Amino acid sequence: MVSKKSKNIHSIQDMTDKVLGAQAGSSGYLDFEAQPDLLKNRVKDQKANQYQSFNEALIDLKNDRIDALLIDRVYANYYLQSEGILNDYRVFSAGFESESFAVGVRPADKSLLAALNQAFVELYQEGKFQEISQKWFGEDVATSQVKNQE
Template sequence: MKMKNLLLGTLAFVSSLTLAACSSSSTTSQDNWATYEEEKTITIGFDKTFVPMGFEATDGSYTGFDIDLATAVFEKYGIAIEWQPIDWDLKETELNNGNIDLIWNGYSVTAERQEKVLFTDAYMDNQQVLVTKKSSGIDSVAGMEGKILGAQAGSSGYSVFESQTAILKDIVSGNDATQYATFNEALIDLKNDRIDGLLIDRVYANYYLQQEGIISDYNIIDAGYEDEAFAVGARKSDTTLVEKINAAFKELYAEGRFQEISNTWFGDDVATDAVKN
């Protein structure tokens, strides 16, 4: 009897694993829009330290430009968002394993990422910049020769640093950058002179340094890379979801809601032509 119960228990466990695997495979290989509509919820993965795009406030709530924009988009479809903080270095893995349904948090479009995800229209432009302390005397990319560079692991900044031929990679110490889990950690090391320069998104650098009241103490230098665009990343199979987000972007802009959110966070209209037209 004991052996029979053990066998039945084992079969039930294996069956549950099989069903879970099938469910995950189904989620990641089909168009899931009908499911999102039926369940009235969708899970979005984000880096909770990326101000001002999406981050954790002092009261523990999530806030930021992307938080507000995503909320406005899915309000149009009656769908609630479950915000899931993730390791940014594993974002595509989390998406394609079915743990999240979207990557939405200042997510730059790159050729490498286009092989892994389906992007929406770009909704905002961005640029990678080199941030240095004015007291260091480094006021140009050339000034980083032999110096220590920092970057966030898995960021578009580190990706272009690795893939694009530019003087920065050729001249910095070790021809590589010290990688950090978050920009916050990297900025702390920059403040304390443990690194000499930081490759970072312009939007993050401007907001953080202004909020800290120290922007006058730092140089924000064009790093020499091509401009980028922020978009939302979905699984390749979720074509309807991407179409719905694109349509909502245009509707929100026509209504003036997109501009309201943009002005709240940037004091300017940051929408791309794809959103406006």
Template sequence: MKKKKYRLLTMIILLAILAVVGCGRKKTETDQWARIHSEKRVIIGLDDSFVPMGFQNKSGEIIGFDIDLARAVFDLYGITVDFQPIDWSMKENELQNQTIDLIWNGYSKSAEREEKVLFSDEYMKNEQVVVSLKKNNLNSFTDMKGKILGAQNGSSGYNSFEEQPKILKNLVKDQTAILYDGFNEAFMDLKSGRIDGLLIDRVYANYYLSHEDNLANFSIVSGQFESEAFAVGLRKSDKELAKKINTAFEKLRKTGELAKISKEWFGEDVTK
């Protein structure tokens, strides 16, 4: 009898704890700036393998251009930033479920995504390119005909691949791409010959290859996909939060801090 009572009591306590946790962050349609400003804490969701925007270094610390920029933005308001690694293919769901407050990690603005999220002002230009080993003799997208392509699951590059099939999809083997959760594994497969080309953001390609000892072994090819712009993704109800981020961007431009962060990561000012 005592064991049954103990088990019942334990179950009641666990249910009570779960109820409290579940109420900690209720799903709401109201602007969250007041809560974030009051708590002095904001949670940013990211793919922690997206070099150089936001990624884990060898010590397990999350660093990158977007990391430094986000901290600079919220430092202006005395707010601490917590970075939460997420499944990038589920980023919009994480945002709507309020597991995170912002999507900020080389997040490309697009018409499709604008149906789901509110975007901040754009802060950087980007484009999709195909990286290949030079021995594959890839000089244009048409040279990928019949070859194996890799791409990141949920990336803007993969979205473009699917939405504009005439540019690349109709050329590659089986008219499909091998999907990866992150680019590190994709580059390993590229080097080993498991894939012939990798569809990737130019900012990632430039940074990654600049840190490769055998840079001369790779080629980067541009196609006909339209150029993109990076922006911060918010819930559509968070209009005040978007204004605060945009105001901070403008201040950081005027003070030169935005250009400084860019030069630290890219060697030049690549911001808009």
């Protein structure tokens, strides 16, 4: 989740009677509906304002039309960092199970998959992966598979 630091929201406990936004159909929104005890039962009217895109939701967050946005941490960090406003916002966990990201390749492209995986490991060993990750996502987003190949 993400909120403006000026809103003084540090965790889901601070979301009582606050206005929440989420992208319609996103995994975060589905978790919000499926696990109401974590967040839904706290927020104003026990609902999230739904948006067709995260960009629309982020505009409303910037303009104080919502108090917080249910969004993937990696994307939130990337967007806020690329806009140069990361220091004005707080990114925190909603308590839902985390998700991993992947680079997709066709099943027949086994050599490409091996080359990509090896490149990630080498970049991580050289510290370049962490540097890029910090620049664009505000944190190290390497998976345990990449980290454990050191």
